[in-house]
Amino acid sequence: MSIRAILCTLLAVSVAWSHPNLKSRGGPQVYGACIKPNDIALTFDDGPYNYIRNISDQFTAVGAKATFFMNGNNWDCIYAPDRIESVKYVYSKGHMIGSHTWSHPDLRTFTTPQIQDEMFRMEEAFSRIVGVLPAFMRPPSGYYNDNVKNIAFSRGQNLALWDHDTGDADGNTTAQSEAVYNAVVDSKAKNALILQHETKASTAGTLVPYALKLFKSKGYNVRFSFPNPVPTVLNNFFIKLVTMAECLGVDPYQAVGVAQQQTSSWTCNGTPAPGEGCDSSIPCKTGKPDFIPALEHSGHVNITAE
Numbered sequence: 347m348s349i350r351a352i353l354c355t356l357l358a359v360s361v362a363w364s365h366p367n368l369k370s371r372g373g374p375q376v377y378g379a380c381i382k383p384n385d386i387a388l389t390f391d392d393g394p395y396n397y398i399r400n401i402s403d404q405f406t407a408v409g410a411k412a413t414f415f416m417n418g419n420n421w422d423c424i425y426a427p428d429r430i431e432s433v434k435y436v437y438s439k440g441h442m443i444g445s446h447t448w449s450h451p452d453l454r455t456f457t458t459p460q461i462q463d464e465m466f467r468m469e470e471a472f473s474r475i476v477g478v479l480p481a482f483m484r485p486p487s488g489y490y491n492d493n494v495k496n497i498a499f500s501r502g503q504n505l506a507l508w509d510h511d512t513g514d515a516d517g518n519t520t521a522q523s524e525a526v527y528n529a530v531v532d533s534k535a536k537n538a539l540i541l542q543h544e545t546k547a548s549t550a551g552t553l554v555p556y557a558l559k560l561f562k563s564k565g566y567n568v569r570f571s572f573p574n575p576v577p578t579v580l581n582n583f584f585i586k587l588v589t590m591a592e593c594l595g596v597d598p599y600q601a602v603g604v605a606q607q608q609t610s611s612w613t614c615n616g617t618p619a620p621g622e623g624c625d626s627s628i629p630c631k632t633g634k635p636d637f638i639p640a641l642e643h644s645g646h647v648n649i650t651a652e
């Protein structure tokens with residue numbers, strides 16, 4: 347029996363011990379690292395922009411999942427026809443989408459209504475385009491304070507940070523960014539939550555292929571649930587590339603419903619410009635967006651007493 351076959355047998359047994367549907371809940375939290383052993387989550391900020399489908403396809407081709415933290419009005423308007431299709435595309439492929447605020451401001455400098463507005467507009471966009479309410483909000487540049495945190499929590503959203511930054515948006519060369527992936531592997535990190543940016547051509551063209559190849563060499567594409575803790579004999583053998591929610595064992599969305607019909611109100615006109623907030627000329631939206639719940643299943647039989 348080969349070592350591979352032995353491992354497969356051990357792993358099959360391990361599946362029986364595991365709890366694949368375990369969702370640890372208890373209110374929104376600030377997450378700065380993955381929890382599940384051997385899970386690596388690659389997260390891509392600032393889209394939807396030009397490289398999102400390319401990145402999506404690269405992950406899909408190897409059975410991996412990516413996470414995209416999106417803006418409404420940053421590098422482009424999320425309601426531009428091609429961007430709407432891109433959001434639908436990556437969602438349909440099973441990648442995770444989360445909020446990165448509407449206009450990518452420094453939320454620490456915003457008033458409470460302005461912060462609410464930044465979160466509302468992204469909830470509204472996701473609710474309209476794919477019919478989900480996000481459970482994760484990544485504050486731009488990772489900047490937040492207690493007010494930002496409390497507002498996110500009140501809107502049912504976790505704060506999503508990271509523990510490894512490729513620096514692809516901060517002037518790092520690709521070699522410097524690749525060194526971040528190498529460090530994860532070389533240190534035999536228990537898991538990793540890595541920041542990239544979808545808006546960078548070199549990220550899509552160089553970093554993502556490098557990362558997928560590197561982690562594949564460590565066997566990431568073996569996908570199943572490990573028991574927790576992972577038996578020592580299995581530890582460090584297999585790494586999985588998963589969504590941020592999956593590496594935490596929580597739900598990616600507050601609710602999953604139905605996409606809405608597009609109307610003329612799907613526009614970035616009259617909304618906060620990149621880096622700006624709502625103000626006297628752009629009323630702040632602080633409520634809950636329209637959301638269409640999934641239809642109840644047919645086959646439900648009503649029994650009426652006579």
Ligand SMILES: [Zn+2]
Pocket residue numbers: 391392446450486487
């Ligand atoms: Zn950003």
